[in-house]
Amino acid sequence: xxxxxxxxxxxxxxxxxxxxxxxxxxxxxxxxxxxxxxxxxxxxxxxxxxxxxxxxxxxxxxxxxxxxxxxxxxxxxxxxxxxxxxxxxxxxxxxxxxxxxxxxxxxxxxxxxxxxxxxxxxxxxxxxxxxxxxxxxxxxxxxxxxxxxxxxxxxxx
Amino acid sequence: xxxxxxxxxxxxxxxxxxxxxxxxxxxxxxxxxxxxxxxxxxxxxxxxxxxxxxxxxxxxxxxxxxxxxxxxxxxxxxxxxxxxxxxxxxxxxxxxxxxxxxxxxxxxxxxxxxxxxxxxxxxxxxxxxxxxxxxxxxxxxxxxxxxxxxxxxxxxxxxxxxxxxxxxxxxxxxxxxxxxxxxxxxxxxxxxxxxxxxxxxxxxxxxxxxxxxxxxxxxxxxxxxxxxxxxxxxxxxxxxxxxxxxxxxxxxxxxxxxxxxxxxxxxxxxxxxxxxxxxxxxxxxxxxxxxxxxxxxxxxxxxxxxxxxxxxxxxxxxxxxxxxxxxxxxxxxxxxxxxxxxxxxxxxxxxxxxxxxxxxxxxxxxxxxxxxxxxxxxxxxxxxxxxxxxxxxxxxxxxxxxxxxx
Amino acid sequence: xxxxxxxxxxxxxxxxxxxxxxxxxxxxxxxxxxxxxxxxxxxxxxxxxxxxxxxxxxxxxxxxxxxxxxxxxxxxxxxxxxxxxxxxxxxxxxxxxxxxxxxxxxxxxxxxxxxxxxxxxxxxxxxxxxxxxxxxxxxxxxxxxxxxxxxxxxxxxxxxxxxxxxxxxxxxxxxxxxxxxxxxxxxxxxxxxxxxxxxxxxxxxxxxxxxxxxxxxxxxxxxxxxxxxxxxxxxxxxxxxxxxxxxxxxxxxxxxxxxxxxxxxxxxxxxxxxxxxxxxxxxxxxxxxxxxxxxxxxxxxxxxxxxxxxxxxxxxxxxxxxxxxxxxxxxxxxxxxxxxxxxxxxxxxxxxxxxxxxxxxxxxxxxxxxxxxxxxxxxxxxxxx
Numbered sequence: 001x002x003x004x005x006x007x008x009x010x011x012x013x014x015x016x017x018x019x020x021x022x023x024x025x026x027x028x029x030x031x032x033x034x035x036x037x038x039x040x041x042x043x044x045x046x047x048x049x050x051x052x053x054x055x056x057x058x059x060x061x062x063x064x065x066x067x068x069x070x071x072x073x074x075x076x077x078x079x080x081x082x083x084x085x086x087x088x089x090x091x092x093x094x095x096x097x098x099x100x101x102x103x104x105x106x107x108x109x110x111x112x113x114x115x116x117x118x119x120x121x122x123x124x125x126x127x128x129x130x131x132x133x134x135x136x137x138x139x140x141x142x143x144x145x146x147x148x149x150x151x152x153x154x155x156x157x
Numbered sequence: 158x159x160x161x162x163x164x165x166x167x168x169x170x171x172x173x174x175x176x177x178x179x180x181x182x183x184x185x186x187x188x189x190x191x192x193x194x195x196x197x198x199x200x201x202x203x204x205x206x207x208x209x210x211x212x213x214x215x216x217x218x219x220x221x222x223x224x225x226x227x228x229x230x231x232x233x234x235x236x237x238x239x240x241x242x243x244x245x246x247x248x249x250x251x252x253x254x255x256x257x258x259x260x261x262x263x264x265x266x267x268x269x270x271x272x273x274x275x276x277x278x279x280x281x282x283x284x285x286x287x288x289x290x291x292x293x294x295x296x297x298x299x300x301x302x303x304x305x306x307x308x309x310x311x312x313x314x315x316x317x318x319x320x321x322x323x324x325x326x327x328x329x330x331x332x333x334x335x336x337x338x339x340x341x342x343x344x345x346x347x348x349x350x351x352x353x354x355x356x357x358x359x360x361x362x363x364x365x366x367x368x369x370x371x372x373x374x375x376x377x378x379x380x381x382x383x384x385x386x387x388x389x390x391x392x393x394x395x396x397x398x399x400x401x402x403x404x405x406x407x408x409x410x411x412x413x414x415x416x417x418x419x420x421x422x423x424x425x426x427x428x429x430x431x432x433x434x435x436x437x438x439x440x441x442x443x444x445x446x447x448x449x450x451x452x453x454x455x456x457x458x459x460x461x462x463x464x465x466x467x468x469x470x471x472x473x474x475x476x477x478x479x480x481x482x483x484x485x486x487x488x489x490x491x492x493x494x495x496x497x498x499x500x501x502x503x504x505x506x507x508x509x510x511x512x513x514x515x516x517x518x519x520x521x522x523x524x525x526x527x528x529x530x531x532x533x534x535x536x537x538x539x540x541x542x543x544x545x546x547x548x549x550x551x552x553x554x555x556x557x558x559x560x561x562x563x
Numbered sequence: 564x565x566x567x568x569x570x571x572x573x574x575x576x577x578x579x580x581x582x583x584x585x586x587x588x589x590x591x592x593x594x595x596x597x598x599x600x601x602x603x604x605x606x607x608x609x610x611x612x613x614x615x616x617x618x619x620x621x622x623x624x625x626x627x628x629x630x631x632x633x634x635x636x637x638x639x640x641x642x643x644x645x646x647x648x649x650x651x652x653x654x655x656x657x658x659x660x661x662x663x664x665x666x667x668x669x670x671x672x673x674x675x676x677x678x679x680x681x682x683x684x685x686x687x688x689x690x691x692x693x694x695x696x697x698x699x700x701x702x703x704x705x706x707x708x709x710x711x712x713x714x715x716x717x718x719x720x721x722x723x724x725x726x727x728x729x730x731x732x733x734x735x736x737x738x739x740x741x742x743x744x745x746x747x748x749x750x751x752x753x754x755x756x757x758x759x760x761x762x763x764x765x766x767x768x769x770x771x772x773x774x775x776x777x778x779x780x781x782x783x784x785x786x787x788x789x790x791x792x793x794x795x796x797x798x799x800x801x802x803x804x805x806x807x808x809x810x811x812x813x814x815x816x817x818x819x820x821x822x823x824x825x826x827x828x829x830x831x832x833x834x835x836x837x838x839x840x841x842x843x844x845x846x847x848x849x850x851x852x853x854x855x856x857x858x859x860x861x862x863x864x865x866x867x868x869x870x871x872x873x874x875x876x877x878x879x880x881x882x883x884x885x886x887x888x889x890x891x892x893x894x895x896x897x898x899x900x901x902x903x904x905x906x907x908x909x910x911x912x913x914x915x916x917x918x919x920x921x922x923x924x925x926x927x928x929x930x931x932x933x934x935x936x937x938x939x940x941x942x943x944x945x946x947x948x
Contacts, residue, residue, distance in 0.1 A: 026660065027880055053791055054884070055910035057895040068895065070882060070910075074788045075802075078810035080882060103791035106918045114624070129620040129947060138625055139906075213705035309585055313607070313929070385699060386771055394593045394697045395933050479771045480699025482930045483607055 001073050003028035003081045006048050013043050020084075029068075029082040037085050038095040041069075044083070045100055049073050053101035054080055056108065058115035060141045065092045065117050087117065096121040114139040186278045190267050194418045200465075201417040202229045205472050212476045239406035244307060247403065251305035256404070256411040259298025263415045265291045266422040269345050273435050273457035274448055277346060284345035285333045288426060289326070292381060295419060296322040299383075299390060302412070303400035314399025317483060318390035321380055324490035325387075329377035331498030335370040335505050336360055336430045349434030356438030361431040364512070365534035366505035371431045373494050373501065375467075378423035380486070382416060385475040389483055424467035428460055432467075435460040581605060585929075589618045593697045593933040596943030600920065600932070607928045612921050616914075619947035627907035632658050632733060632874045635904065640727035642892075642909060643945040645689055648675075648682035648718075649887040651731035656812055657883035657894040658733040661876035665869055671735035672814045673860040677748065678721070678730060679813075679885075680849040680856070684755070685714040686888035687795075687842045687849075690940040694839055695766050697937035698775050703765045710758055717747050733874055735866025745857060752854050759847055767843060776839060777830030780923045780935035784833065790919040793912050794890025795845065796939055799825035799838030806886035818855050820848045835938035842940070873902045889913050889940060909948055913941040 007021045007030060017036035022029045032040050044050045050071035057068040069083040087094055096119040098105040108119040109128040116137030119125055127134060136143055147154050203218075203226060210217025218225025243252055269284040271277040281287050296318050303315020339360060340348045352359050360367050380387040391399040401412050428434060435456030436443050446452045481489070588599035597618035603611045623642060627635040639650040652675055659665050692707030715725045721740055722730040730737050766772050782792070787800045797804060805822045807815040823844035825837025878900040884893040890912025897906040916939045924935050 027882065051788065054891070055882075055893050055895060055908065057906070057908035059897060059906050070893075070895070074804075078806070080884075082882065101791070102789045103915060103918070106914065127617070129617040131617070138622060139628075209701075213702050214709055215705065309583060388699070392699070392930070394699060395930050397592060476702050477765075478700065479695065479766075479769060479775060480930075481771050482775060482928060484928065485774060 001048055001050065001081075002079065003030070006030065006044070006050070006081055009047055010040060010043065013047070014040055027082065028079075029084055031084045031086070034085050034087045034094055038097065038100075040083075041097045041100050044071060050081065051101070053097075053103040053107070056104060056111055058111040058117055058139065060089075060115065060139065061086065062141070063089055065089055065115060067094055067111060067117055069097075092117045093120050095119070098122055113137070116140060182278070190264065190278065193272075194264055194267065194414070197421045198414040198417045199229045199233075201420060201468055202232075202413075204465075204469065205417075205475075208469060208472045209476045212473070233410065236406055236410040241407070242403075242405050244403050246307045248305040248307065251301050252403075253408070255298050255302035255305055256408045256415070257298075258301060259295045260411050260415040260418075262291060262294030262296075262298055263418045263422060265294065266419070270422055270425045271345050271349065271429060271434060271460065273453045273455075273460060274346075274349075276453055276457055280344060280346050283343045285337060285343045285348075285426075285430075288422075289330055289333060292329075292422075293322050293326060295415060298415070299400050302404065303390075306400070306403040308403050310396045310398075311400050311402045314390045314392070314396050314402070317392070317396075318383070318400060320483060321383070321387065321389060321486065324487050325377040325380035325494075328373050328490055328494035328498045329381065331495070331502055332370045332374035332377065333430070335367065335498075335502045338502065338506050339363060339367070339509060345429050345434075349429055349436070352433040353436050353443060354440045356433070359431060359433040359436075359438065364505055364508040365538070366501045366508060367431065368535055368538070369497055370501045370505065371427070373498050374427060374430065376494060377490070378427060379471060379474065380490070381423055382419045382471065384416075384420065384471050386478040386481045387486060388475075388480055389486060392480060394480075420468050420471055421464055424471070425460065425464040427467055428463040432463055582610065587932070589615075594936060595693065595941055598917070598936075598941065598943055598946070600936075602929070602932065604929065607930070609924050609927050609929065609932055612924055612932070614917060614920050616917070616943070616946050619943045621948070623909060623948040624907055627904050629903065631902045632876065632904060635907065636732050637727075637729045639909075640729055641944055642911065642948060643686075643887060643889060643913065643942045644726060645686040645942055646682050646888045647726065647728045648678040648731060649885060649892060651728060652679050652813070653883060653885040653887065653892045654894055654896075655731050655733045656885065657881050657896045658874070658876055660881035660883055661879050661896065661898050662869075663877070665734070665867060667735060667867055668864045669814075669861045670739075670863040671865050671867070673856050674736050674740055674865065675731050675813055676815065676818070676856045677853055677860075678718070678728075678736075680852045681714050681717065681748070681751075683849045683888045684846045684853075685711045687846050688714075690842055690888075691762060691766070691839065694937040694940070695772070697933050698772055700766060700769070700772065703762060706761060706765065710755060713751055713754070717744065717751060720744055720747065732866075733876075734870045735864070737866075739865040745860065748853065748857050752850055752857070755850060756847070759843065762843060767840065773829050773836060775930070776835040776934055776938065778834050779830075779931045780835045780927065780938060781831045782833040782838075782919070782923050786919060786922060787833070790922075791915045792890070792919065793915065794887070795841040796838055796890065796916050798823065799841045799938075800833035801825050801827070801837075806884055806891055810884070812883070812885055815852075818852045820851050823848065835934050838938045838940075875900065875902045884910070887912060889942065889945070890916060892945075909945075911945040911948060913939075913943075913945045914948075917941045917946055 003023055007018070007023070010018050010030065014036055017033050017040050018030060019033055020031035050073055052072045052074040054070040054072050057070070059066040059068060064086045067085045067087075069085070070080050071083060072078065072080045085094055094117055096104065096108060098108060098119075105122075106128060108122050109125060111117045112119060112125050113127040113130050114137055126132065130138065135146065138145070145154055206217045206225065206228070218228035221227045221231050243249055266288060268278040269281055269287050299318040300315040303311040303318070306312075336348065337343050340351050342348060348360075356362065361371050383390050391401070396402070401409055404412060437459050446455045583604050585602045585604050586599065587602055588594040589597040594600070599615040599618065601613045601615070602609050623638055626638050630638070636651055636654055639654045640647040642650050659667065688707040688711040692704035695701070695703035718728060719725050721744055722728050722738060724730070782796065782800050784800045784802055787797050787802065793804070801824050803822050803824050806812070808822055823841050825832055825841055827834070827837060828840070829836050876898045878898060880895070880897045882893065882895045884891045891910065892912055893910030895906075895908040895910070896904055899905040920936065920939070924932050927935065
């Protein structure tokens with residue numbers, strides 16, 4: 001499944017969802033509007049055969065937060081394609097895909113924990129790496145580490 | 158009337174009253190036995206360390222004493238000096254009592270374990286039966302320890318210990334009965350006496366079924382000692398430390414000592430039942446040393462050496478084999494060892510009925526046709542096992558497997 | 564004192580009286596680090612379990628946003644601390660991918676492959692040894708350490724470190740290797756090949772071991788794929804996928820090696836035994852790669868001279884995956900042209916592999932639980948990052 005083919009299929013089925021396409025052979029990527037993400041995800045898995053969610057990367061893009069889903073065909077040629085979903089920073093809501101790719105379960109929890117993207121519909125969206133009572137989302141660029149945590153002083157300047 | 162076979166009678170003569178007998182028994186037996194248990198513990202722990210080290214391409218303790226011989230003493234001192242910890246929610250009385258129960262359960266076993274001709278605390282007429290009865294006392298200590306600790310892992314360990322007791326006791330009992338049926342007595346010295354003479358007179362070689370009985374007994378004995386592959390109640394990698402997770406210091410040391418003492422007891426019993434007890438297996442040698450003080454000393458040396466060899470086999474197995482699972486242990490004991498134990502009992506008695514051992518062979522004669530027959534059967538069993546083993550090797554080696562079925 | 568935390572999935576009221584909540588970890592001999600599973604048991608049988616990770620979280624990704632690319636390599640050592648060479652290699656490849664015309668010298672490529680494969684052997688040795696220990700056999704562990712020690716000594720002579728190497732760096736490797744090290748590697752290859760038989764004798768063909776691992780923790784192909792499981796765990800389920808073959812990086816396409824997969828030889832396809840055997844066989848294949856690489860290692864520079872001064876990759880994004888000893892280790896690196904990364908995401912194989920523990924341990928016994936966790940071969944440094 002080449003990136004061009006994926007783009008073609010998506011264009012045919014969800015024309016308004018695809019907002020950008022970068023066919024760079026080293027790093028192909030498709031940008032999807034967040035409101036269409038769930039239906040597009042189903043198409044990606046069922047019609048394009050991208051059944052392997054390699055990784056979910058959350059990135060802080062100043063005004064927006066970006067979730068990059070790296071997808072691949074498990075039983076086929078290795079050619080990862082990156083699907084970008086950008087959401088506004090003040091209201092970062094993305095529909096969950098944990099039922100489409102089971103890998104997404106822990107990855108969405110991680111993205112919520114570290115970047116603060118809320119995955120709507122996730123069955124158990126709790127912190128996974130940080131402590132449960134941790135405040136803030138550490139990977140955001142404007143994150144300030146707390147001065148104390150349960151009486152432990154933060155000596156990092 | 159007490160049999161004049163025990164050391165107390167030997168020292169005091171036949172006419173002593175019961176108070177004198179009691180004090181004599183304490184002085185002559187309780188003190189040396191406790192010392193011997195400690196000695197067995199120290200020696201076995203050192204042996205275990207060295208054997209495991211050499212199995213694992215290491216040296217083991219080398220610093221304290223000659224090849225680390227005093228390492229165990231140093232560790233004992235360390236354990237004595239440790240803080241005596243009792244978990245906050247533990248049952249304090251039971252927690253303190255459990256190690257004592259386990260240790261006592263083991264030490265009372267020494268009452269019927271002979272150390273040589275006449276060197277036996279109490280030559281009970283029901284020696285084996287007594288042993289089977291008190292043998293599981295240690296398990297009660299273990300169960301109590303796990304329960305008193307108020308720790309889920311300890312509880313798992315103690316429940317496993319209980320499960321283990323009910324499964325290994327039966328095949329072990331069947332092995333006992335097989336020998337008792339052959340010997341016609343339950344007394345330990347009575348059983349040993351029937352094995353004097355040449356090595357062929359040992360119950361191990363008496364008929365082909367006693368071989369199986371010995372294997373069944375030894376497997377069950379491993380389970381009784383909670384040694385790998387039956388170390389389920391401790392199961393370090395599964396249950397942290399099982400029943401003694403919460404124990405430290407001297408209480409832990411007592412459990413440890415009980416385990417090693419138990420190893421000696423079951424090995425000594427195996428020697429008594431199957432391996433000729435204090436007889437060397439060479440008839441003229443036994444005749445030469447006689448039954449006096451020299452005979453007692455040589456006999457003691459022989460039985461202790463044989464027992465320690467079996468203890469070493471237990472250690473060898475422990476450092477070689479992985480641990481089996483609880484259900485597999487039940488399966489092994491209930492569905493394999495038990496039917497084979499029954500078969501052994503029936504087979505052995507029938508063999509004895511149809512091919513009775515001549516009286517002359519029983520009391521110090523030589524090799525008989527029976528021995529030859531036993532040898533033939535054992536050879537057949539051995540060959541069959543070898544075939545099974547070779548088949549399993551072929552099955553497990555891809556290149557050989559490909560060659561065998563093209 | 565706070566009431567003990569009970570995970571959400573199990574309220575105290577829905578535990579029936581026969582059942583027990585058992586907290587395995589974070590301090591437990593067989594969870595391979597600080598990993599915690601809350602098990603709901605019925606006697607010894609696991610009814611349900613819930614994994615908790617994060618005890619070893621130390622903000623690897625945040626660190627990478629505040630230190631330079633070259634310094635980040637040091638942090639990758641601590642991810643999967645048993646395969647540091649592979650982590651270094653993955654990160655370096657990811658940074659190199661950001662450049663358009665960076666050429667890595669042949670010698671450096673060979674050294675990288677040799678180190679990565681030796682490290683894979685060392686890592687699998689540890690996996691096999693500790694797996695034996697989980698099952699209750701302590702001796703194989705020391706045999707494995709005996710051989711692993713030899714690899715670590717080779718690494719020590721190459722880069723001065725025994726565990727966290729920081730050796731493979733963007734543009735090449737940190738130091739050249741000399742003839743004595745090559746001789747040591749050749750000696751090791753000769754020494755190790757027959758030793759593999761010892762592991763088979765001690766563990767693989769041991770009846771108790773087989774009975775403890777065969778038919779236990781069966782991971783079906785479908786389940787493995789849906790959870791994104793990779794590495795020996797996936798190959799144990801019979802899927803022949805290996806990035807060294809499917810998407811060759813570095814110079815792996817030049818070497819001749821097999822990809823061992825599970826066959827269900829002693830039980831069901833995808834059981835613990837298959838995963839274990841895949842590791843045993845992979846060691847020999849890695850050894851083949853090392854032998855080939857050592858025999859054809861060319862002379863020349865050991866690092867590129869195209870990078871001068873500070874390492875400043877051009878603006879852009881790159882995603883790279885390498886086949887590490889536990890699966891596909893991926894790095895998503897975003898650079899904004901500075902010497903510090905804008906964002907680094909680590910796709911850790913153990914994170915995926917352990918996430919399915921609940922699914923394959925249902926109905927097993929507690930002893931099996933230990934066998935399953937051991938067969939997944941996780942490193943918490945990588946799961947928690």
